[in-house]
Amino acid sequence: MQDADIREGVDRETVETVQNMGSYKYGWETEIEMEYAPKGISEEIVRLISKKNDEPEWMLDWRLQAYARWVGMTEPDWALLDLPKIDYQDLYYYARPKSMVEKPKSLDEVDPKLLATYEKLGIPLKEQMILAGVEGAENINLEERQVAVDAVFDSVSVGTTFKAKLAEAGVIFCSISEAIKEHPELVQKYLGSVVPQTDNYFATLNSAVFSDGSFVYVPPGTRCPMELSTYFRINAENTGQFERTLIICDRGAYVSYLEGCTAPKRDTAQLHAAVVEIVVLEDAEVKYSTVQNWFPGDEEGKGGIYNFVTKRADCREARAKVMWTQVETGSAITWKYPSCILRGDESSGEFYSIAIANNFQQADTGTKMVHLGKNTRSRIVSKGISAGQAQNTYRGLVSMHPRAKNSRNYTQCDSLLIGDKCGAHTVPYIEVKNNSSRVEHEATTSKVDDDQLFYCRARGVGEEEAVALVVNGFCRDVLQALPMEFAMEAQSLVAISLEGSVG
Amino acid sequence: MLEIKNLHVKLQDEDKVILKGMNLTVETGKVHAIMGPNGSGKSTMSYVLSGRDGYEVTEGSATLGGKELLDMEPEERAAAGLFLAFQYPVEIPGVGNMTFLRTALNAQRKARGEEELSAGEFLKLVREKAKTLKIDADMLKRPVNVGFSGGEKKRNEILQMAMLEPKMCILDETDSGLDVDAMRLVADGVNALRAPDRSFLVITHYQRLLDHIKPDVVHIMADGRILQTGGPELALEVENNGYAEILAAHGLTEAK
Ligand SMILES: Nc1ncnc2c1ncn2[C@@H]1O[C@H](COP(=O)(O)OP(=O)(O)O)[C@@H](O)[C@H]1O
Numbered sequence: 001m002q003d004a005d006i007r008e009g010v011d012r013e014t015v016e017t018v019q020n021m022g023s024y025k026y027g028w029e030t031e032i033e034m035e036y037a038p039k040g041i042s043e044e045i046v047r048l049i050s051k052k053n054d055e056p057e058w059m060l061d062w063r064l065q066a067y068a069r070w071v072g073m074t075e076p077d078w079a080l081l082d083l084p085k086i087d088y089q090d091l092y093y094y095a096r097p098k099s100m101v102e103k104p105k106s107l108d109e110v111d112p113k114l115l116a117t118y119e120k121l122g123i124p125l126k127e128q129m130i131l132a133g134v135e136g137a138e139n140i141n142l143e144e145r146q147v148a149v150d151a152v153f154d155s156v157s158v159g160t161t162f163k164a165k166l167a168e169a170g171v172i173f174c175s176i177s178e179a180i181k182e183h184p185e186l187v188q189k190y191l192g193s194v195v196p197q198t199d200n201y202f203a204t205l206n207s208a209v210f211s212d213g214s215f216v217y218v219p220p221g222t223r224c225p226m227e228l229s230t231y232f233r234i235n236a237e238n239t240g241q242f243e244r245t246l247i248i249c250d251r252g253a254y255v256s257y258l259e260g261c262t263a264p265k266r267d268t269a270q271l272h273a274a275v276v277e278i279v280v281l282e283d284a285e286v287k288y289s290t291v292q293n294w295f296p297g298d299e300e301g302k303g304g305i306y307n308f309v310t311k312r313a314d315c316r317e318a319r320a321k322v323m324w325t326q327v328e329t330g331s332a333i334t335w336k337y338p339s340c341i342l343r344g345d346e347s348s349g350e351f352y353s354i355a356i357a358n359n360f361q362q363a364d365t366g367t368k369m370v371h372l373g374k375n376t377r378s379r380i381v382s383k384g385i386s387a388g389q390a391q392n393t394y395r396g397l398v399s400m401h402p403r404a405k406n407s408r409n410y411t412q413c414d415s416l417l418i419g420d421k422c423g424a425h426t427v428p429y430i431e432v433k434n435n436s437s438r439v440e441h442e443a444t445t446s447k448v449d450d451d452q453l454f455y456c457r458a459r460g461v462g463e464e465e466a467v468a469l470v471v472n473g474f475c476r477d478v479l480q481a482l483p484m485e486f487a488m489e490a491q492s493l494v495a496i497s498l499e500g501s502v503g
Numbered sequence: 504m505l506e507i508k509n510l511h512v513k514l515q516d517e518d519k520v521i522l523k524g525m526n527l528t529v530e531t532g533k534v535h536a537i538m539g540p541n542g543s544g545k546s547t548m549s550y551v552l553s554g555r556d557g558y559e560v561t562e563g564s565a566t567l568g569g570k571e572l573l574d575m576e577p578e579e580r581a582a583a584g585l586f587l588a589f590q591y592p593v594e595i596p597g598v599g600n601m602t603f604l605r606t607a608l609n610a611q612r613k614a615r616g617e618e619e620l621s622a623g624e625f626l627k628l629v630r631e632k633a634k635t636l637k638i639d640a641d642m643l644k645r646p647v648n649v650g651f652s653g654g655e656k657k658r659n660e661i662l663q664m665a666m667l668e669p670k671m672c673i674l675d676e677t678d679s680g681l682d683v684d685a686m687r688l689v690a691d692g693v694n695a696l697r698a699p700d701r702s703f704l705v706i707t708h709y710q711r712l713l714d715h716i717k718p719d720v721v722h723i724m725a726d727g728r729i730l731q732t733g734g735p736e737l738a739l740e741v742e743n744n745g746y747a748e749i750l751a752a753h754g755l756t757e758a759k
């Protein structure tokens with residue numbers, strides 16, 4: 001009952017948040033002196049980024065190899081996206097606040113402007129604070145609700161909280177640039193082992209120019225004592241953000257990781273091309289939750305983030321487990337397929353997704369479940385919501401290899417349409433190469449039901465709030481897979497993203 | 504409290520006229536019952552009063568406490584004190600019953616410029632009201648009306664009514680499909696809400712509900728208007744003799 005009460009509190013909070021909010025609320029800009037690499041991409045720029053990060057030789061070589069490869073590649077065009085031409089020479093690939101040139105030694109030394117930025121975003125960079133107050137929080141063990149944060153601002157990590165406390169448990173949580181210097185053996189062993197440099201156009205680009213991101217290592221048998229999170233903020237104009245995240249969960253370990261993203265409102269589009277690699281070893285478990293709230297562009301489709309992300313988890317050994325949960329409300333264009341390689345026998349992968357596209361947003365998102373090991377399991381629950389003139393595509397691959405005997409997949413793919421100018425598409429690819437495995441796929445498409453809206457309104461709930469309520473209900477299965485603080489944020493985002501979609 | 508004057512309503516997308524000069528006045532604190540054959544327009548009337556889309560008012564007016572209802576949005580009517588217990592309550596998958604109630608209650612309070620209820624106050628209130636309607640914690644947690652039995656749905660409507668404390672309650676066949684025990688629960692729930700400043704309009708086919716909820720006035724409705732108005736004895740008469748005589752007196756037949 002207590003859990004349910006908290007959930008009720010969460011739901012209510014959402015509705016209140018919605019009532020008190022305008023649309024995109026993170027659209028403001030931090031005025032801060034920045035240092036940029038010259039515009040455009042070249043071998044020199046790759047060398048410069050490596051130098052700015054004080055990287056060892058091997059890292060530079062790795063980047064240069066990726067760059068050499070990228071030059072000969074072309075953008076993929078298979079997604080159901082109307083891609084505007086991106087001029088890769090008209091972007092900044094590196095931007096950092098001047099106050100970050102000398103790396104602050106502790107959080108106390110971080111530029112107050114940067115701290116204020118994260119405070120305004122609701123991200124605590126102080127260790128005594130916990131994420132947004134939850135109704136009934138007095139019943140929750142505060143220790144358990146602590147969340148460690150790595151804050152990435154444009155191209156650099158500004159700071160990471162709770163490092164000392166995590167270190168006590170043997171958990172390494174730092175920026176990837178720091179990991180490259182402090183833990184080269186781990187980075188060298190695992191970087192590119194899940195998403196190879198050659199994987200795809202955007203992953204290769206990222207491999208050449210990534211500037212920062214988060215690094216996590218959880219040692220064998222360790223349950224990470226708190227949730228870890230990275231908060232990405234793009235602030236500078238005409239700047240691409242290329243972050244790289246590497247998570248290694250060693251045998252029998254567990255970690256829950258959260259990722260959040262926002263950017264100011266601008267009328268020119270910006271590129272974000274990230275790579276996330278997760279290595280899950282025997283009996284280990286990783287939960288990775290994202291609330292993606294990049295600026296989606298305005299009502300006419302101007303501006304917004306182009307989000308091309310490669311996220312993949314490798315369940316490398318037996319009984320490894322990974323769960324992706326994503327709430328995609330932002331970005332003008334989303335191209336993203338968090339995937340699971342189920343290599344270990346009896347390993348399992350889950351993917352829960354809410355993708356909302358309103359106005360002129362385009363989303364092509366889904367997952368890949370590649371079953372290689374015996375008795376592997378995967379589950380996909382996708383909720384796509386389209387409003388305005390948006391196009392929303394679920395694209396998913398389920399592949400059962402010959403060796404993956406007795407494996408199972410269950411896919412449920414629901415689309416909800418608001419209005420009649422938007423589109424929802426479902427593109428499942430299914431390959432089964434052994435005869436003992438089973439794949440189940442269910443798909444539905446529905447419209448927001450007038451009777452439901454009227455019922456809510458007849459009880460006094462205004463029209464937009466009624467839509468938010470009904471849509472949140474539609475997304476329930478996925479929202480429940482999120483950690484509580486995120487569930488709250490996600491629910492209000494659902495509502496905000498749909499503002500102006502009715503009436 | 505509620506005053507319907509010469510109300511004419513047709514379907515928006517069709518030429519079909521459903522209400523044909525409906526007149527009805529429900530005084531403050533009174534319980535009125537409407538009985539009538541299927542297809543008389545009883546549900547249509549309650550939908551039009553609540554502001555559902557799909558109807559066109561071609562003539563007439565409806566006021567609540569002197570304010571014109573027909574110009575308001577559905578949520579404004581609710582905030583003004585109108586409540587309709589639906590003949591067919593709607594399912595809202597994934598939305599917890601309690602969340603729904605709390606959202607509705609606070610939306611109304613906010614619209615009226617009142618303080619919203621805190622989580623604690625709300626929980627206390629809802630548990631208390633749910634208990635008298637024999638609605639258990641599980642039903643409060645489940646998604647709105649999803650997988651509820653007929654009786655549960657109707658009790659849930661009454662729970663909403665008890666929580667929202669409207670001034671004018673319309674119950675559209677809240678008794679139909681209920682067994683005797685369920686009907687008694689519903690009737691007790693309604694009776695507990697009777698108050699000098701609250702009016703009821705009870706739409707029903709059966710006298711048996713009116714044994715429990717004693718009406719002050721009974722109306723017989725057919726063909727989109729009120730044919731006859733009387734005291735509780737009128738319901739008994741219909742129960743014994745059916746509608747044929749009353750209809751015939753107005754040149755109508757049962758088949759209509
Ligand atoms: N949306 C609608 N579309 C078509 N016919 C309708 C609609 N709503 C009501 N009607 C018709 O109007 C008449 C009155 O219906 P209703 O108000 O439900 O009557 P009652 O509740 O008294 O049984 C019936 O003939 C019914 O079929």
Ligand SMILES: [Mg+2]
Pocket residue numbers: 545546547590675676
């Ligand atoms: Mg009816």
